[in-house]
Amino acid sequence: MSNVIQSYLNKHGPSLSSEIAEYLVNEHKLTPQTARQRISRASQNIMRLELSFPRRAKFLFLKQQAGMGIYWSRLESALLATNSAYGFAITSLNERGGVMPKKHFEIACGSPIKQKKHLSADTVLSNLKSANLVKEIHVEGIGTCIYIGLHTNHIETLIPVMKARLFVEELLLRGIKSWMRKLGFISYNQVAIRDIDKNPTVSTTAWDLAGPSYLSPLVSFSPNASKPNPGFVICDILLTREVSEIGIRPFLQKLNALKSLKNVGKQLCFFFANSYSEAAFNKLKSLGISPATTNTIFDNDTATGIKELMDILSEVAIQTLDPKKIDTIFNSLGKIEGAASRLRGALFEYVIAEAMRFKFFNAIELNRLCQTKEGVKEADIICSNQQEIRFIEAKGYGFNRPVTASEVKYWLAEQVPIFRAYALSHTDWKDKKMIFEFWTSSLFSDEAIEKLNKAQHNTKKYQIVYRDSENVSDEINSSGNKALIKTFNDHFTNHPLNVKS
Structure with a gap:
């Protein structure tokens, strides 16, 4: 039976044990219990990733598949299919070119900083590092960064693009902050944008930009209170070529965690990007989130300058x-x-x-x-x-x-x-x-x-x-x-x- 499991992995690539068990039940007429036992007794050539999946499933792969492109793509698919916090985290890294500052992980990964019934961002990162899926590197001028293990042999080639993205995103966050202040979207002296030392937070979640808002649709009133309770303006930014529907899933997961909390003010939500796939754009619109672009916030000359700056800073030689x-x-x-x-x-x-x-x-x-x-x-x-x-x-x-x-x-x-x-x-x-x-x-x-x-x-x-x-x-x-x-x-x-x- 180990040969059958090995053949399955050779044909389909690394897979969840639950997927293989279903195959054994349907094609080889085993009972579910027998199928699970056969998988647990599989030969030493079949490896198991030490990372938790729903219903005690394991991610299985062959030794020769470890670290290969198919390993990473199948792993991300398996994690996302099970709505795993680890899947959202890996997606957030992939969408940022495979590397990001460690401090930005709590913003990007989709997990709250700390919240009941949720894995914290720190726990997710710690477990990904323990499973050797994510590694750390010190980057001059940035500090500690994290990257997907797939890129170990060429991580240096990814750093210039990351630095360019971070630099341009910081410029835009400053511009967005100024724009929101002037329009009265956000409390003038309480809006904050991310930096290497500290991220803006709303309750249990971290954002690229956040602050209280006293716009009338967002405020609420407590009984006998003399002042209204503010809502919040929150936004994340990702300046890659095009943000896909998968790329916004960590953002939406983090937003869901925030919205599940009681006694947190209403939120006006923005996502900023250079451009979106049609599916990503429509998804954000359907959820009442503004899919903002550099062209909509700034004029065409500024948007062109942003693109040219990214291209220049990304090129080493x-x-x-x-x-x-x-x-x-x-x-x-x-x-x-x-x-x-x-x-x-x-x-x-x-x-x-x-x-x-x-x-x-x-x-x-x-x-x-x-x-x-x-x-x-x-x-x-x-x-x-x-x-x-x-x-x-x-x-x-x-x-x-x-x-x-x-x-x-x-x-x-x-x-x-x-x-x-x-x-x-x-x-x-x-x-x-x-x-x-x-x-x-x-x-x-x-x-x-x-x-x-x-x-x-x-x-x-x-x-x-x-x-x-x-x-x-x-x-x-x-x-x-x-x-x-x-x-x-x-x-x-x-x-x-x-x-x-």
């Missing part, structure tokens, strides 16, 4: 980047409250890359993960030619935000040694002159300059260089690229919020 495109992004997205300073930080390295490309470097890489025995660090820009290799740290700050001594100390003590070790292990770089540079569109504090000068004096095996706004401007002007010079002057040097005191 750019061949070339028209400075006019950077200019367009600043002009289209700069109208979002607080976006200009964030864009300056994100796009400064692209400006530097173009300046270096126009001067004398052919090979330019951005945001490369440099992995050594001592650790992993991300290099903002790497430039190389036949004689030298340069690692450039880029800080696109305004003049009101100088580079501090602690930032310089971290660069010198933590990053530069990793970059140098990485270069020394690289066949094409190890014999080249090594230069490590720190560029900023702002200034360096006096303490930071002192540390940099000391490092320059004491370093013999490689070169330390630092450039403030004036030096950077000189470098960009010397490139002779008129479009690049204009972009830097308009959005970094002469921007009205970037004036020297």
Whole structure:
């Protein structure tokens, strides 16, 4: 009978024990009890996933199927078919490219933070990690992230896309927050958006944006109360190419958990995306949820700028980047409250890359993960030619935000040694002159300059260089690229919020 079960798994792929039992009853005329016994005594070639399913079912698979694409697709289907919290969690990761910040899991996974008769988000994550389905990784600038085990051998390739998505979603959440405040949808001083340290919550659930609302359809009145009880505006955001009907299921599951609670105010619900499948759009509409898109909240120019920004930030090794495109992004997205300073930080390295490309470097890489025995660090820009290799740290700050001594100390003590070790292990770089540079569109504090000068004096095996706004401007002007010079002057040097005191 083990051969029959093995043949079933070979033909249909990994399956629930309940599905196999039904097959044995229908095709081999076994009683349900006998079928269950045969499955429990199956040979060692048949593996069992240590994760709970309804009615004590187990997920069975062959050794050679473990970790394969069919394993993951069949597992997700089995979990979703049984309305498992684990299925919603895996779906939420899949919809976000397979990786997300750990802190965002309680927003995205579909489970409440803590609620009776529900698995908590922490429990779901812990069990998925114990079953080796989800793993953790530290991402520079983000912190601890979680990812689906399927991607273990290529997780580094998924990180740039995640970072791009997170950056653009944060910009939009700021814009949505401002929009809702101005229209009076939400209490002005109590609305909150997610960040790495803390997520907005309504009762037992976490959201990308949430806050109390005193719109008349949402408020309620308690007997003898002098003030109305507010309702809530809640929304999640997912900026992928298209959100599918499966992609909204964790959101709906979380909303169902919230709506099952008593004494929680009414909710006005939004889901924000670039676009939806027809099924997803209609499903949200039928449930009274607003399926908002970037085009409906912002104008077409802004929506186009969002797409172009995502494309740029997702690309690690750019061949070339028209400075006019950077200019367009600043002009289209700069109208979002607080976006200009964030864009300056994100796009400064692209400006530097173009300046270096126009001067004398052919090979330019951005945001490369440099992995050594001592650790992993991300290099903002790497430039190389036949004689030298340069690692450039880029800080696109305004003049009101100088580079501090602690930032310089971290660069010198933590990053530069990793970059140098990485270069020394690289066949094409190890014999080249090594230069490590720190560029900023702002200034360096006096303490930071002192540390940099000391490092320059004491370093013999490689070169330390630092450039403030004036030096950077000189470098960009010397490139002779008129479009690049204009972009830097308009959005970094002469921007009205970037004036020297």
